[in-house]
Amino acid sequence: MVLKAELHCHIEGAASPALVEAQAQRYGVDVSSLIRDRSYYWQDFTTFLLAYDRAASLFRTPEDYALLAETHLTGLAQGGAIYAEFFTSPDHAMRAGLSPEAYTEGLTEGIRRARSSTGIEARMIVTGVRHYGVEAVEQAARFAAGCGHPLVTGFGMAGDERVGRPRDFARAFQIAREAGLGITVHAGEFGGADSVEDALNHINPSRIGHGVQAATKPDLLRRIAEEKVVLEVCPVSNVALKLFPNFASHPLPQLRAAGCLVTLNSDDPPHFRTSLAREYEVAAQYLGFDDAALDAVTRTAVEAAFVDEETRTALLARLAKA
Template identity: 65%
Template sequence: MPKAELHCHIEGAADTELVMQQAAIYGADMSPFIRDGAFVWHDFTSFLAAYDASASLFRTEEDYARLAEHYLASLAGQGAIYSEIFISPDHAMRSGLSPRAYLGGLAEGVRRAKAASGIEARMIVIGVRHFGAEAVEAAARFAADCDEPLVTGFGMAGEERHGNPRDYAHAFDIAREAGLGITVHAGELAGWESVAAALDHLRPARIGHGVRAVENPDLVRRIAGEGIVLECCPCSNVALQIFDGFENHPLPQLMVADCKVTLSSDDPPYFRTSIRREYEEARRHFGMDDTALGDITRTAIEAAFIDEKTRQALLARLSR
């Protein structure tokens, strides 16, 4: 089954084997965060602690090239033909690396992976919401001015309950004027109001997660009517206990309401998932057959932040 992923944080895509290799290089003790080959956390705060500890072990251009190449090679091995990865200049600076060096390393990894497997990939620069409006604007300017053709989108992640989307509107205007695709995390830890505010003030083409929109039927109708694409990550949602099981996950309801949905893995090793598992769980718990899963991939490619020539080439690969 050909697959496409629109929602994955590149630092969160580093599996435990790669993280332990990096820990050996830098002499770091990861025992509080990795046990028996798995990340250890029990709530959102401890998840972020494990995430940040692992992310801090990527410090050079070559570290990031290796990370991107490693993850995209894994995706290609699972049948993925397209990937978009979220990249964070703020994480780079906290590791002592300039945003341009960080971007250069990731771009090199993307190109290596394509040369080896044929997988297409693009990068979405994200601002971190809880770092404040000025930091998010700085990330938007970097995305707009970086002159890297593999950067095709801008978004915002971080603590969704911090601030109001209107505080970040200028950052999104900067990115939109530069021709970048727009996505934003909303409707994950916060409720339907977060999604509505993001649509009102930031005008995204896609919403990262967005599943809490199901709490408001009028909002669901708006999402369907405006053609907003939801980057759904069911395994992440269940692992973080946003929903207490796949049987209570609203993805089937959103599909019945004619919302456009896709499947992604978010931070795959932390949630013991992968793009393959996301498709498998959709088959197992949501009753999707090959045709429905193929439609999920098609939706992702049609919503991807890519040029039309590449889009048509990917759709042709999907058809084959």
Template identity: 60%
Template sequence: MPKAELHCHIEGAASTDLVRRQAQKYGVDMEHLIDGQRFVWNDFTSFLTAYDAAAALFRTEEDYALLAQSYLVSIAEEGAIYSEVFISPDHATRAGLSPQAYVDGLGEGIRRARESHGIEGRLIITCVRHFDAGAAIDVARFAASQPHAFVTGFGMGGDERIGSHADFARAFDIARDAGLGITTHAGEIAGPDSIRDALDHVRPTRLGHGVRAIEDPALVEQLAREEIVLEVCPGSNVSLSVFSGFDDHPFRALRDAGVRVTLNADDPPYFATSLGAEYAIAQTEFGLSDDDLLATTRTALEAAFVDEETRAALLAKL
């Protein structure tokens, strides 16, 4: 089954095996944060602790090239033909690496994976919501400077319970004016008002998560009418208790209501998932047929932040 994803945080995609190798390289003890093939955490705070500790093990341009290559190869082996990953220049700064070297390393990893496995990849530069708006403008200007041919989108992550998208509208305007695709996290931890806030102030074509829209029927109708694509991450949602289980998850209800939904892994090893596992969840838990899954891949490719020639080539693989 050809697969495509639009929502994965690159530092959160590092497998436990890769993190162990990086820890050995830099002489860091990570065993207390790793259990088999997943990271150890029990609430959002401990999740961030494990995430930040693992992310801190990627410190050079080559480290990031290896990270991107490893992740893309892993999902290519599950049938993926396309992936967009969220990247944050803030991680590069904390690692003592320039944002440009960070982007160049990730771009090299994408190139290697394409060469070896035929998978296409793109980068979405993100600002952080719980940082100040000035920092977001700096990140947007960096993204708009066209630091790499694979940088095709701009978005925002962080704690969506803090502030409003209105505070970051200028940053999104800078990115949009530069021709970058626009997405933002909304409707995951916070409810429908978070989604309306995003739609009103930054006019995204896609939403990271967006699943809490199900609580507002009028909003669901708006998303369907305006063809806003949702980057849905069922495994992540259940792991973080956004929903109590897959039987409560609104993926199928949103799809049946005409909302354009896609399947994504978010931070795969933290939630014991993968892109292939998300497709399996959609089939076994949500009752999607093979044709439904193929249509979901098509939706992702139609919404991808790529040039039209690349999009046509990807769609032809379906």
């Protein structure tokens, strides 16, 4: 089995339909319009975001989040993952009546349980939600910068790329950068190639979430490769959300051929009927990745991970041993 590592997954979006149905029963909420035939139901990106928020609203206590993180990470480990980062959203926690601190501690407990049972290593990336507005993103950045939690090692921004411009959020990223956090940002999914260029110019991230629309601009691809900005690519979600009609038209091979550093990720796995293991399978079956290329993807992810050097060295040693 090829060992795996993941940098791009939203923890609320990792909740399986079965887990959400159990949470709904616990809280007396009808989710029949959200889940049909044991799968999430949505029609386009806008309704996907609404479905995501509805599912997230059913996690309301630290123990709820501990269970979510433990379940997610245990599943990853069973599929061969040795390392995972996931995006956290204090905004979703607060909307459910939970403080960011309690939310983070609940997730920490889930990480601890999964590490104890499987050996998987994990870290958290606090994210602001761009369609909640500039102040909400800055508030998330202030929490990330000030919480001092050893497993909170990065800051990013997710949400609807069609809302706002990267420069509007530059201050939030500066707050996080000054606190020593790793920086990633969603761009080039629905925002187009210009959103990637604007993110590079105004946010200066070391990683870009998605970034696939950069493939339409050769000069931009050269810049990404030269600056060694790592792309967190999510092929299955890109096809599910109709960015591309099929895997054969996905630009991941083009990104790789241009010299870009790429990783494979599951994004919001049950919403797109995927997993990290399936992303690796898709890369092998449809996108021209052999085992050596997949090993290189995992190494890239570990080298780009927001971890201390001691942890990175230990993870790289596990890869070398395998």
